[in-house]
């Protein structure tokens with residue numbers, strides 16, 4: 001049994017975790033779920049290879065506090081651009097906080113221009129897979145409302 005709370009509380013908004021459209025890796029998603037739960041968040045983990053339509057449907061259903069897109073197969077930049085563009089086109093999802101992270105490019109972390117493009121397309125933050133990236137992600141998480149751990 002999970003030591004972390006997973007059932008919804010009234011008014012509780014989950015964090016949606018989604019793998020990139022083309023990305024079949026799963027342990028990154030398990031890692032993120034555990035990290036988020038350890039930091040007081042309820043998680044709805046959509047798993048790998050999440051198409052935009054599914055992410056949009058789930059975001060409308062759950063009204064998440066945050067959407068976290070994770071990609072490690074090297075296509076994160078292109079997949080991530082496609083995802084956030086479609087998400088932000090939906091009138092009810094223009095303001096939901098959304099971030100992306102992982103091993104986003106085939107030649108290492110995204111460069112400044114790519115990070116700027118991802119942000120301009122609608123991500124609130126872009127994290128690389130370094131320890132500093134995870135630390136920055138946790139600092140951002142600390143700004144979200146947290147569930148009381150029981």
Ligand code: B12
Pocket residue numbers: 022023024025026027028031032068069070071072073074075099100101102103104105106107108127128129133134137
């Ligand atoms: C296992 C594995 C696979 C398995 C996945 C099985 C499964 N069900 O998950 C299989 C065999 C299917 C696979 C396939 C492929 N893989 Co693979 N795979 C790996 C491997 C060996 C381990 C991945 C893993 O599970 N890590 C454990 C998790 C916990 O760590 P992680 O994924 O790195 O996530 C961490 C960070 O990235 C970061 N992070 C991730 N997301 C986010 C999000 C946020 C917000 C933040 C803050 C941090 C963060 O935090 C996590 C913990 O530190 C890695 C190499 C490696 N040693 O990392 C290659 C690797 C990820 N694979 C790679 C590649 C290229 C592929 C393929 C394209 C190979 C191919 N030609 O077919 C395919 C892609 C298939 C697809 N459609 O996506 C490359 C990606 C290279 C890149 N990004 O430039 C890697 C890095 C291997 C390499 N060195 O080349 N793979």
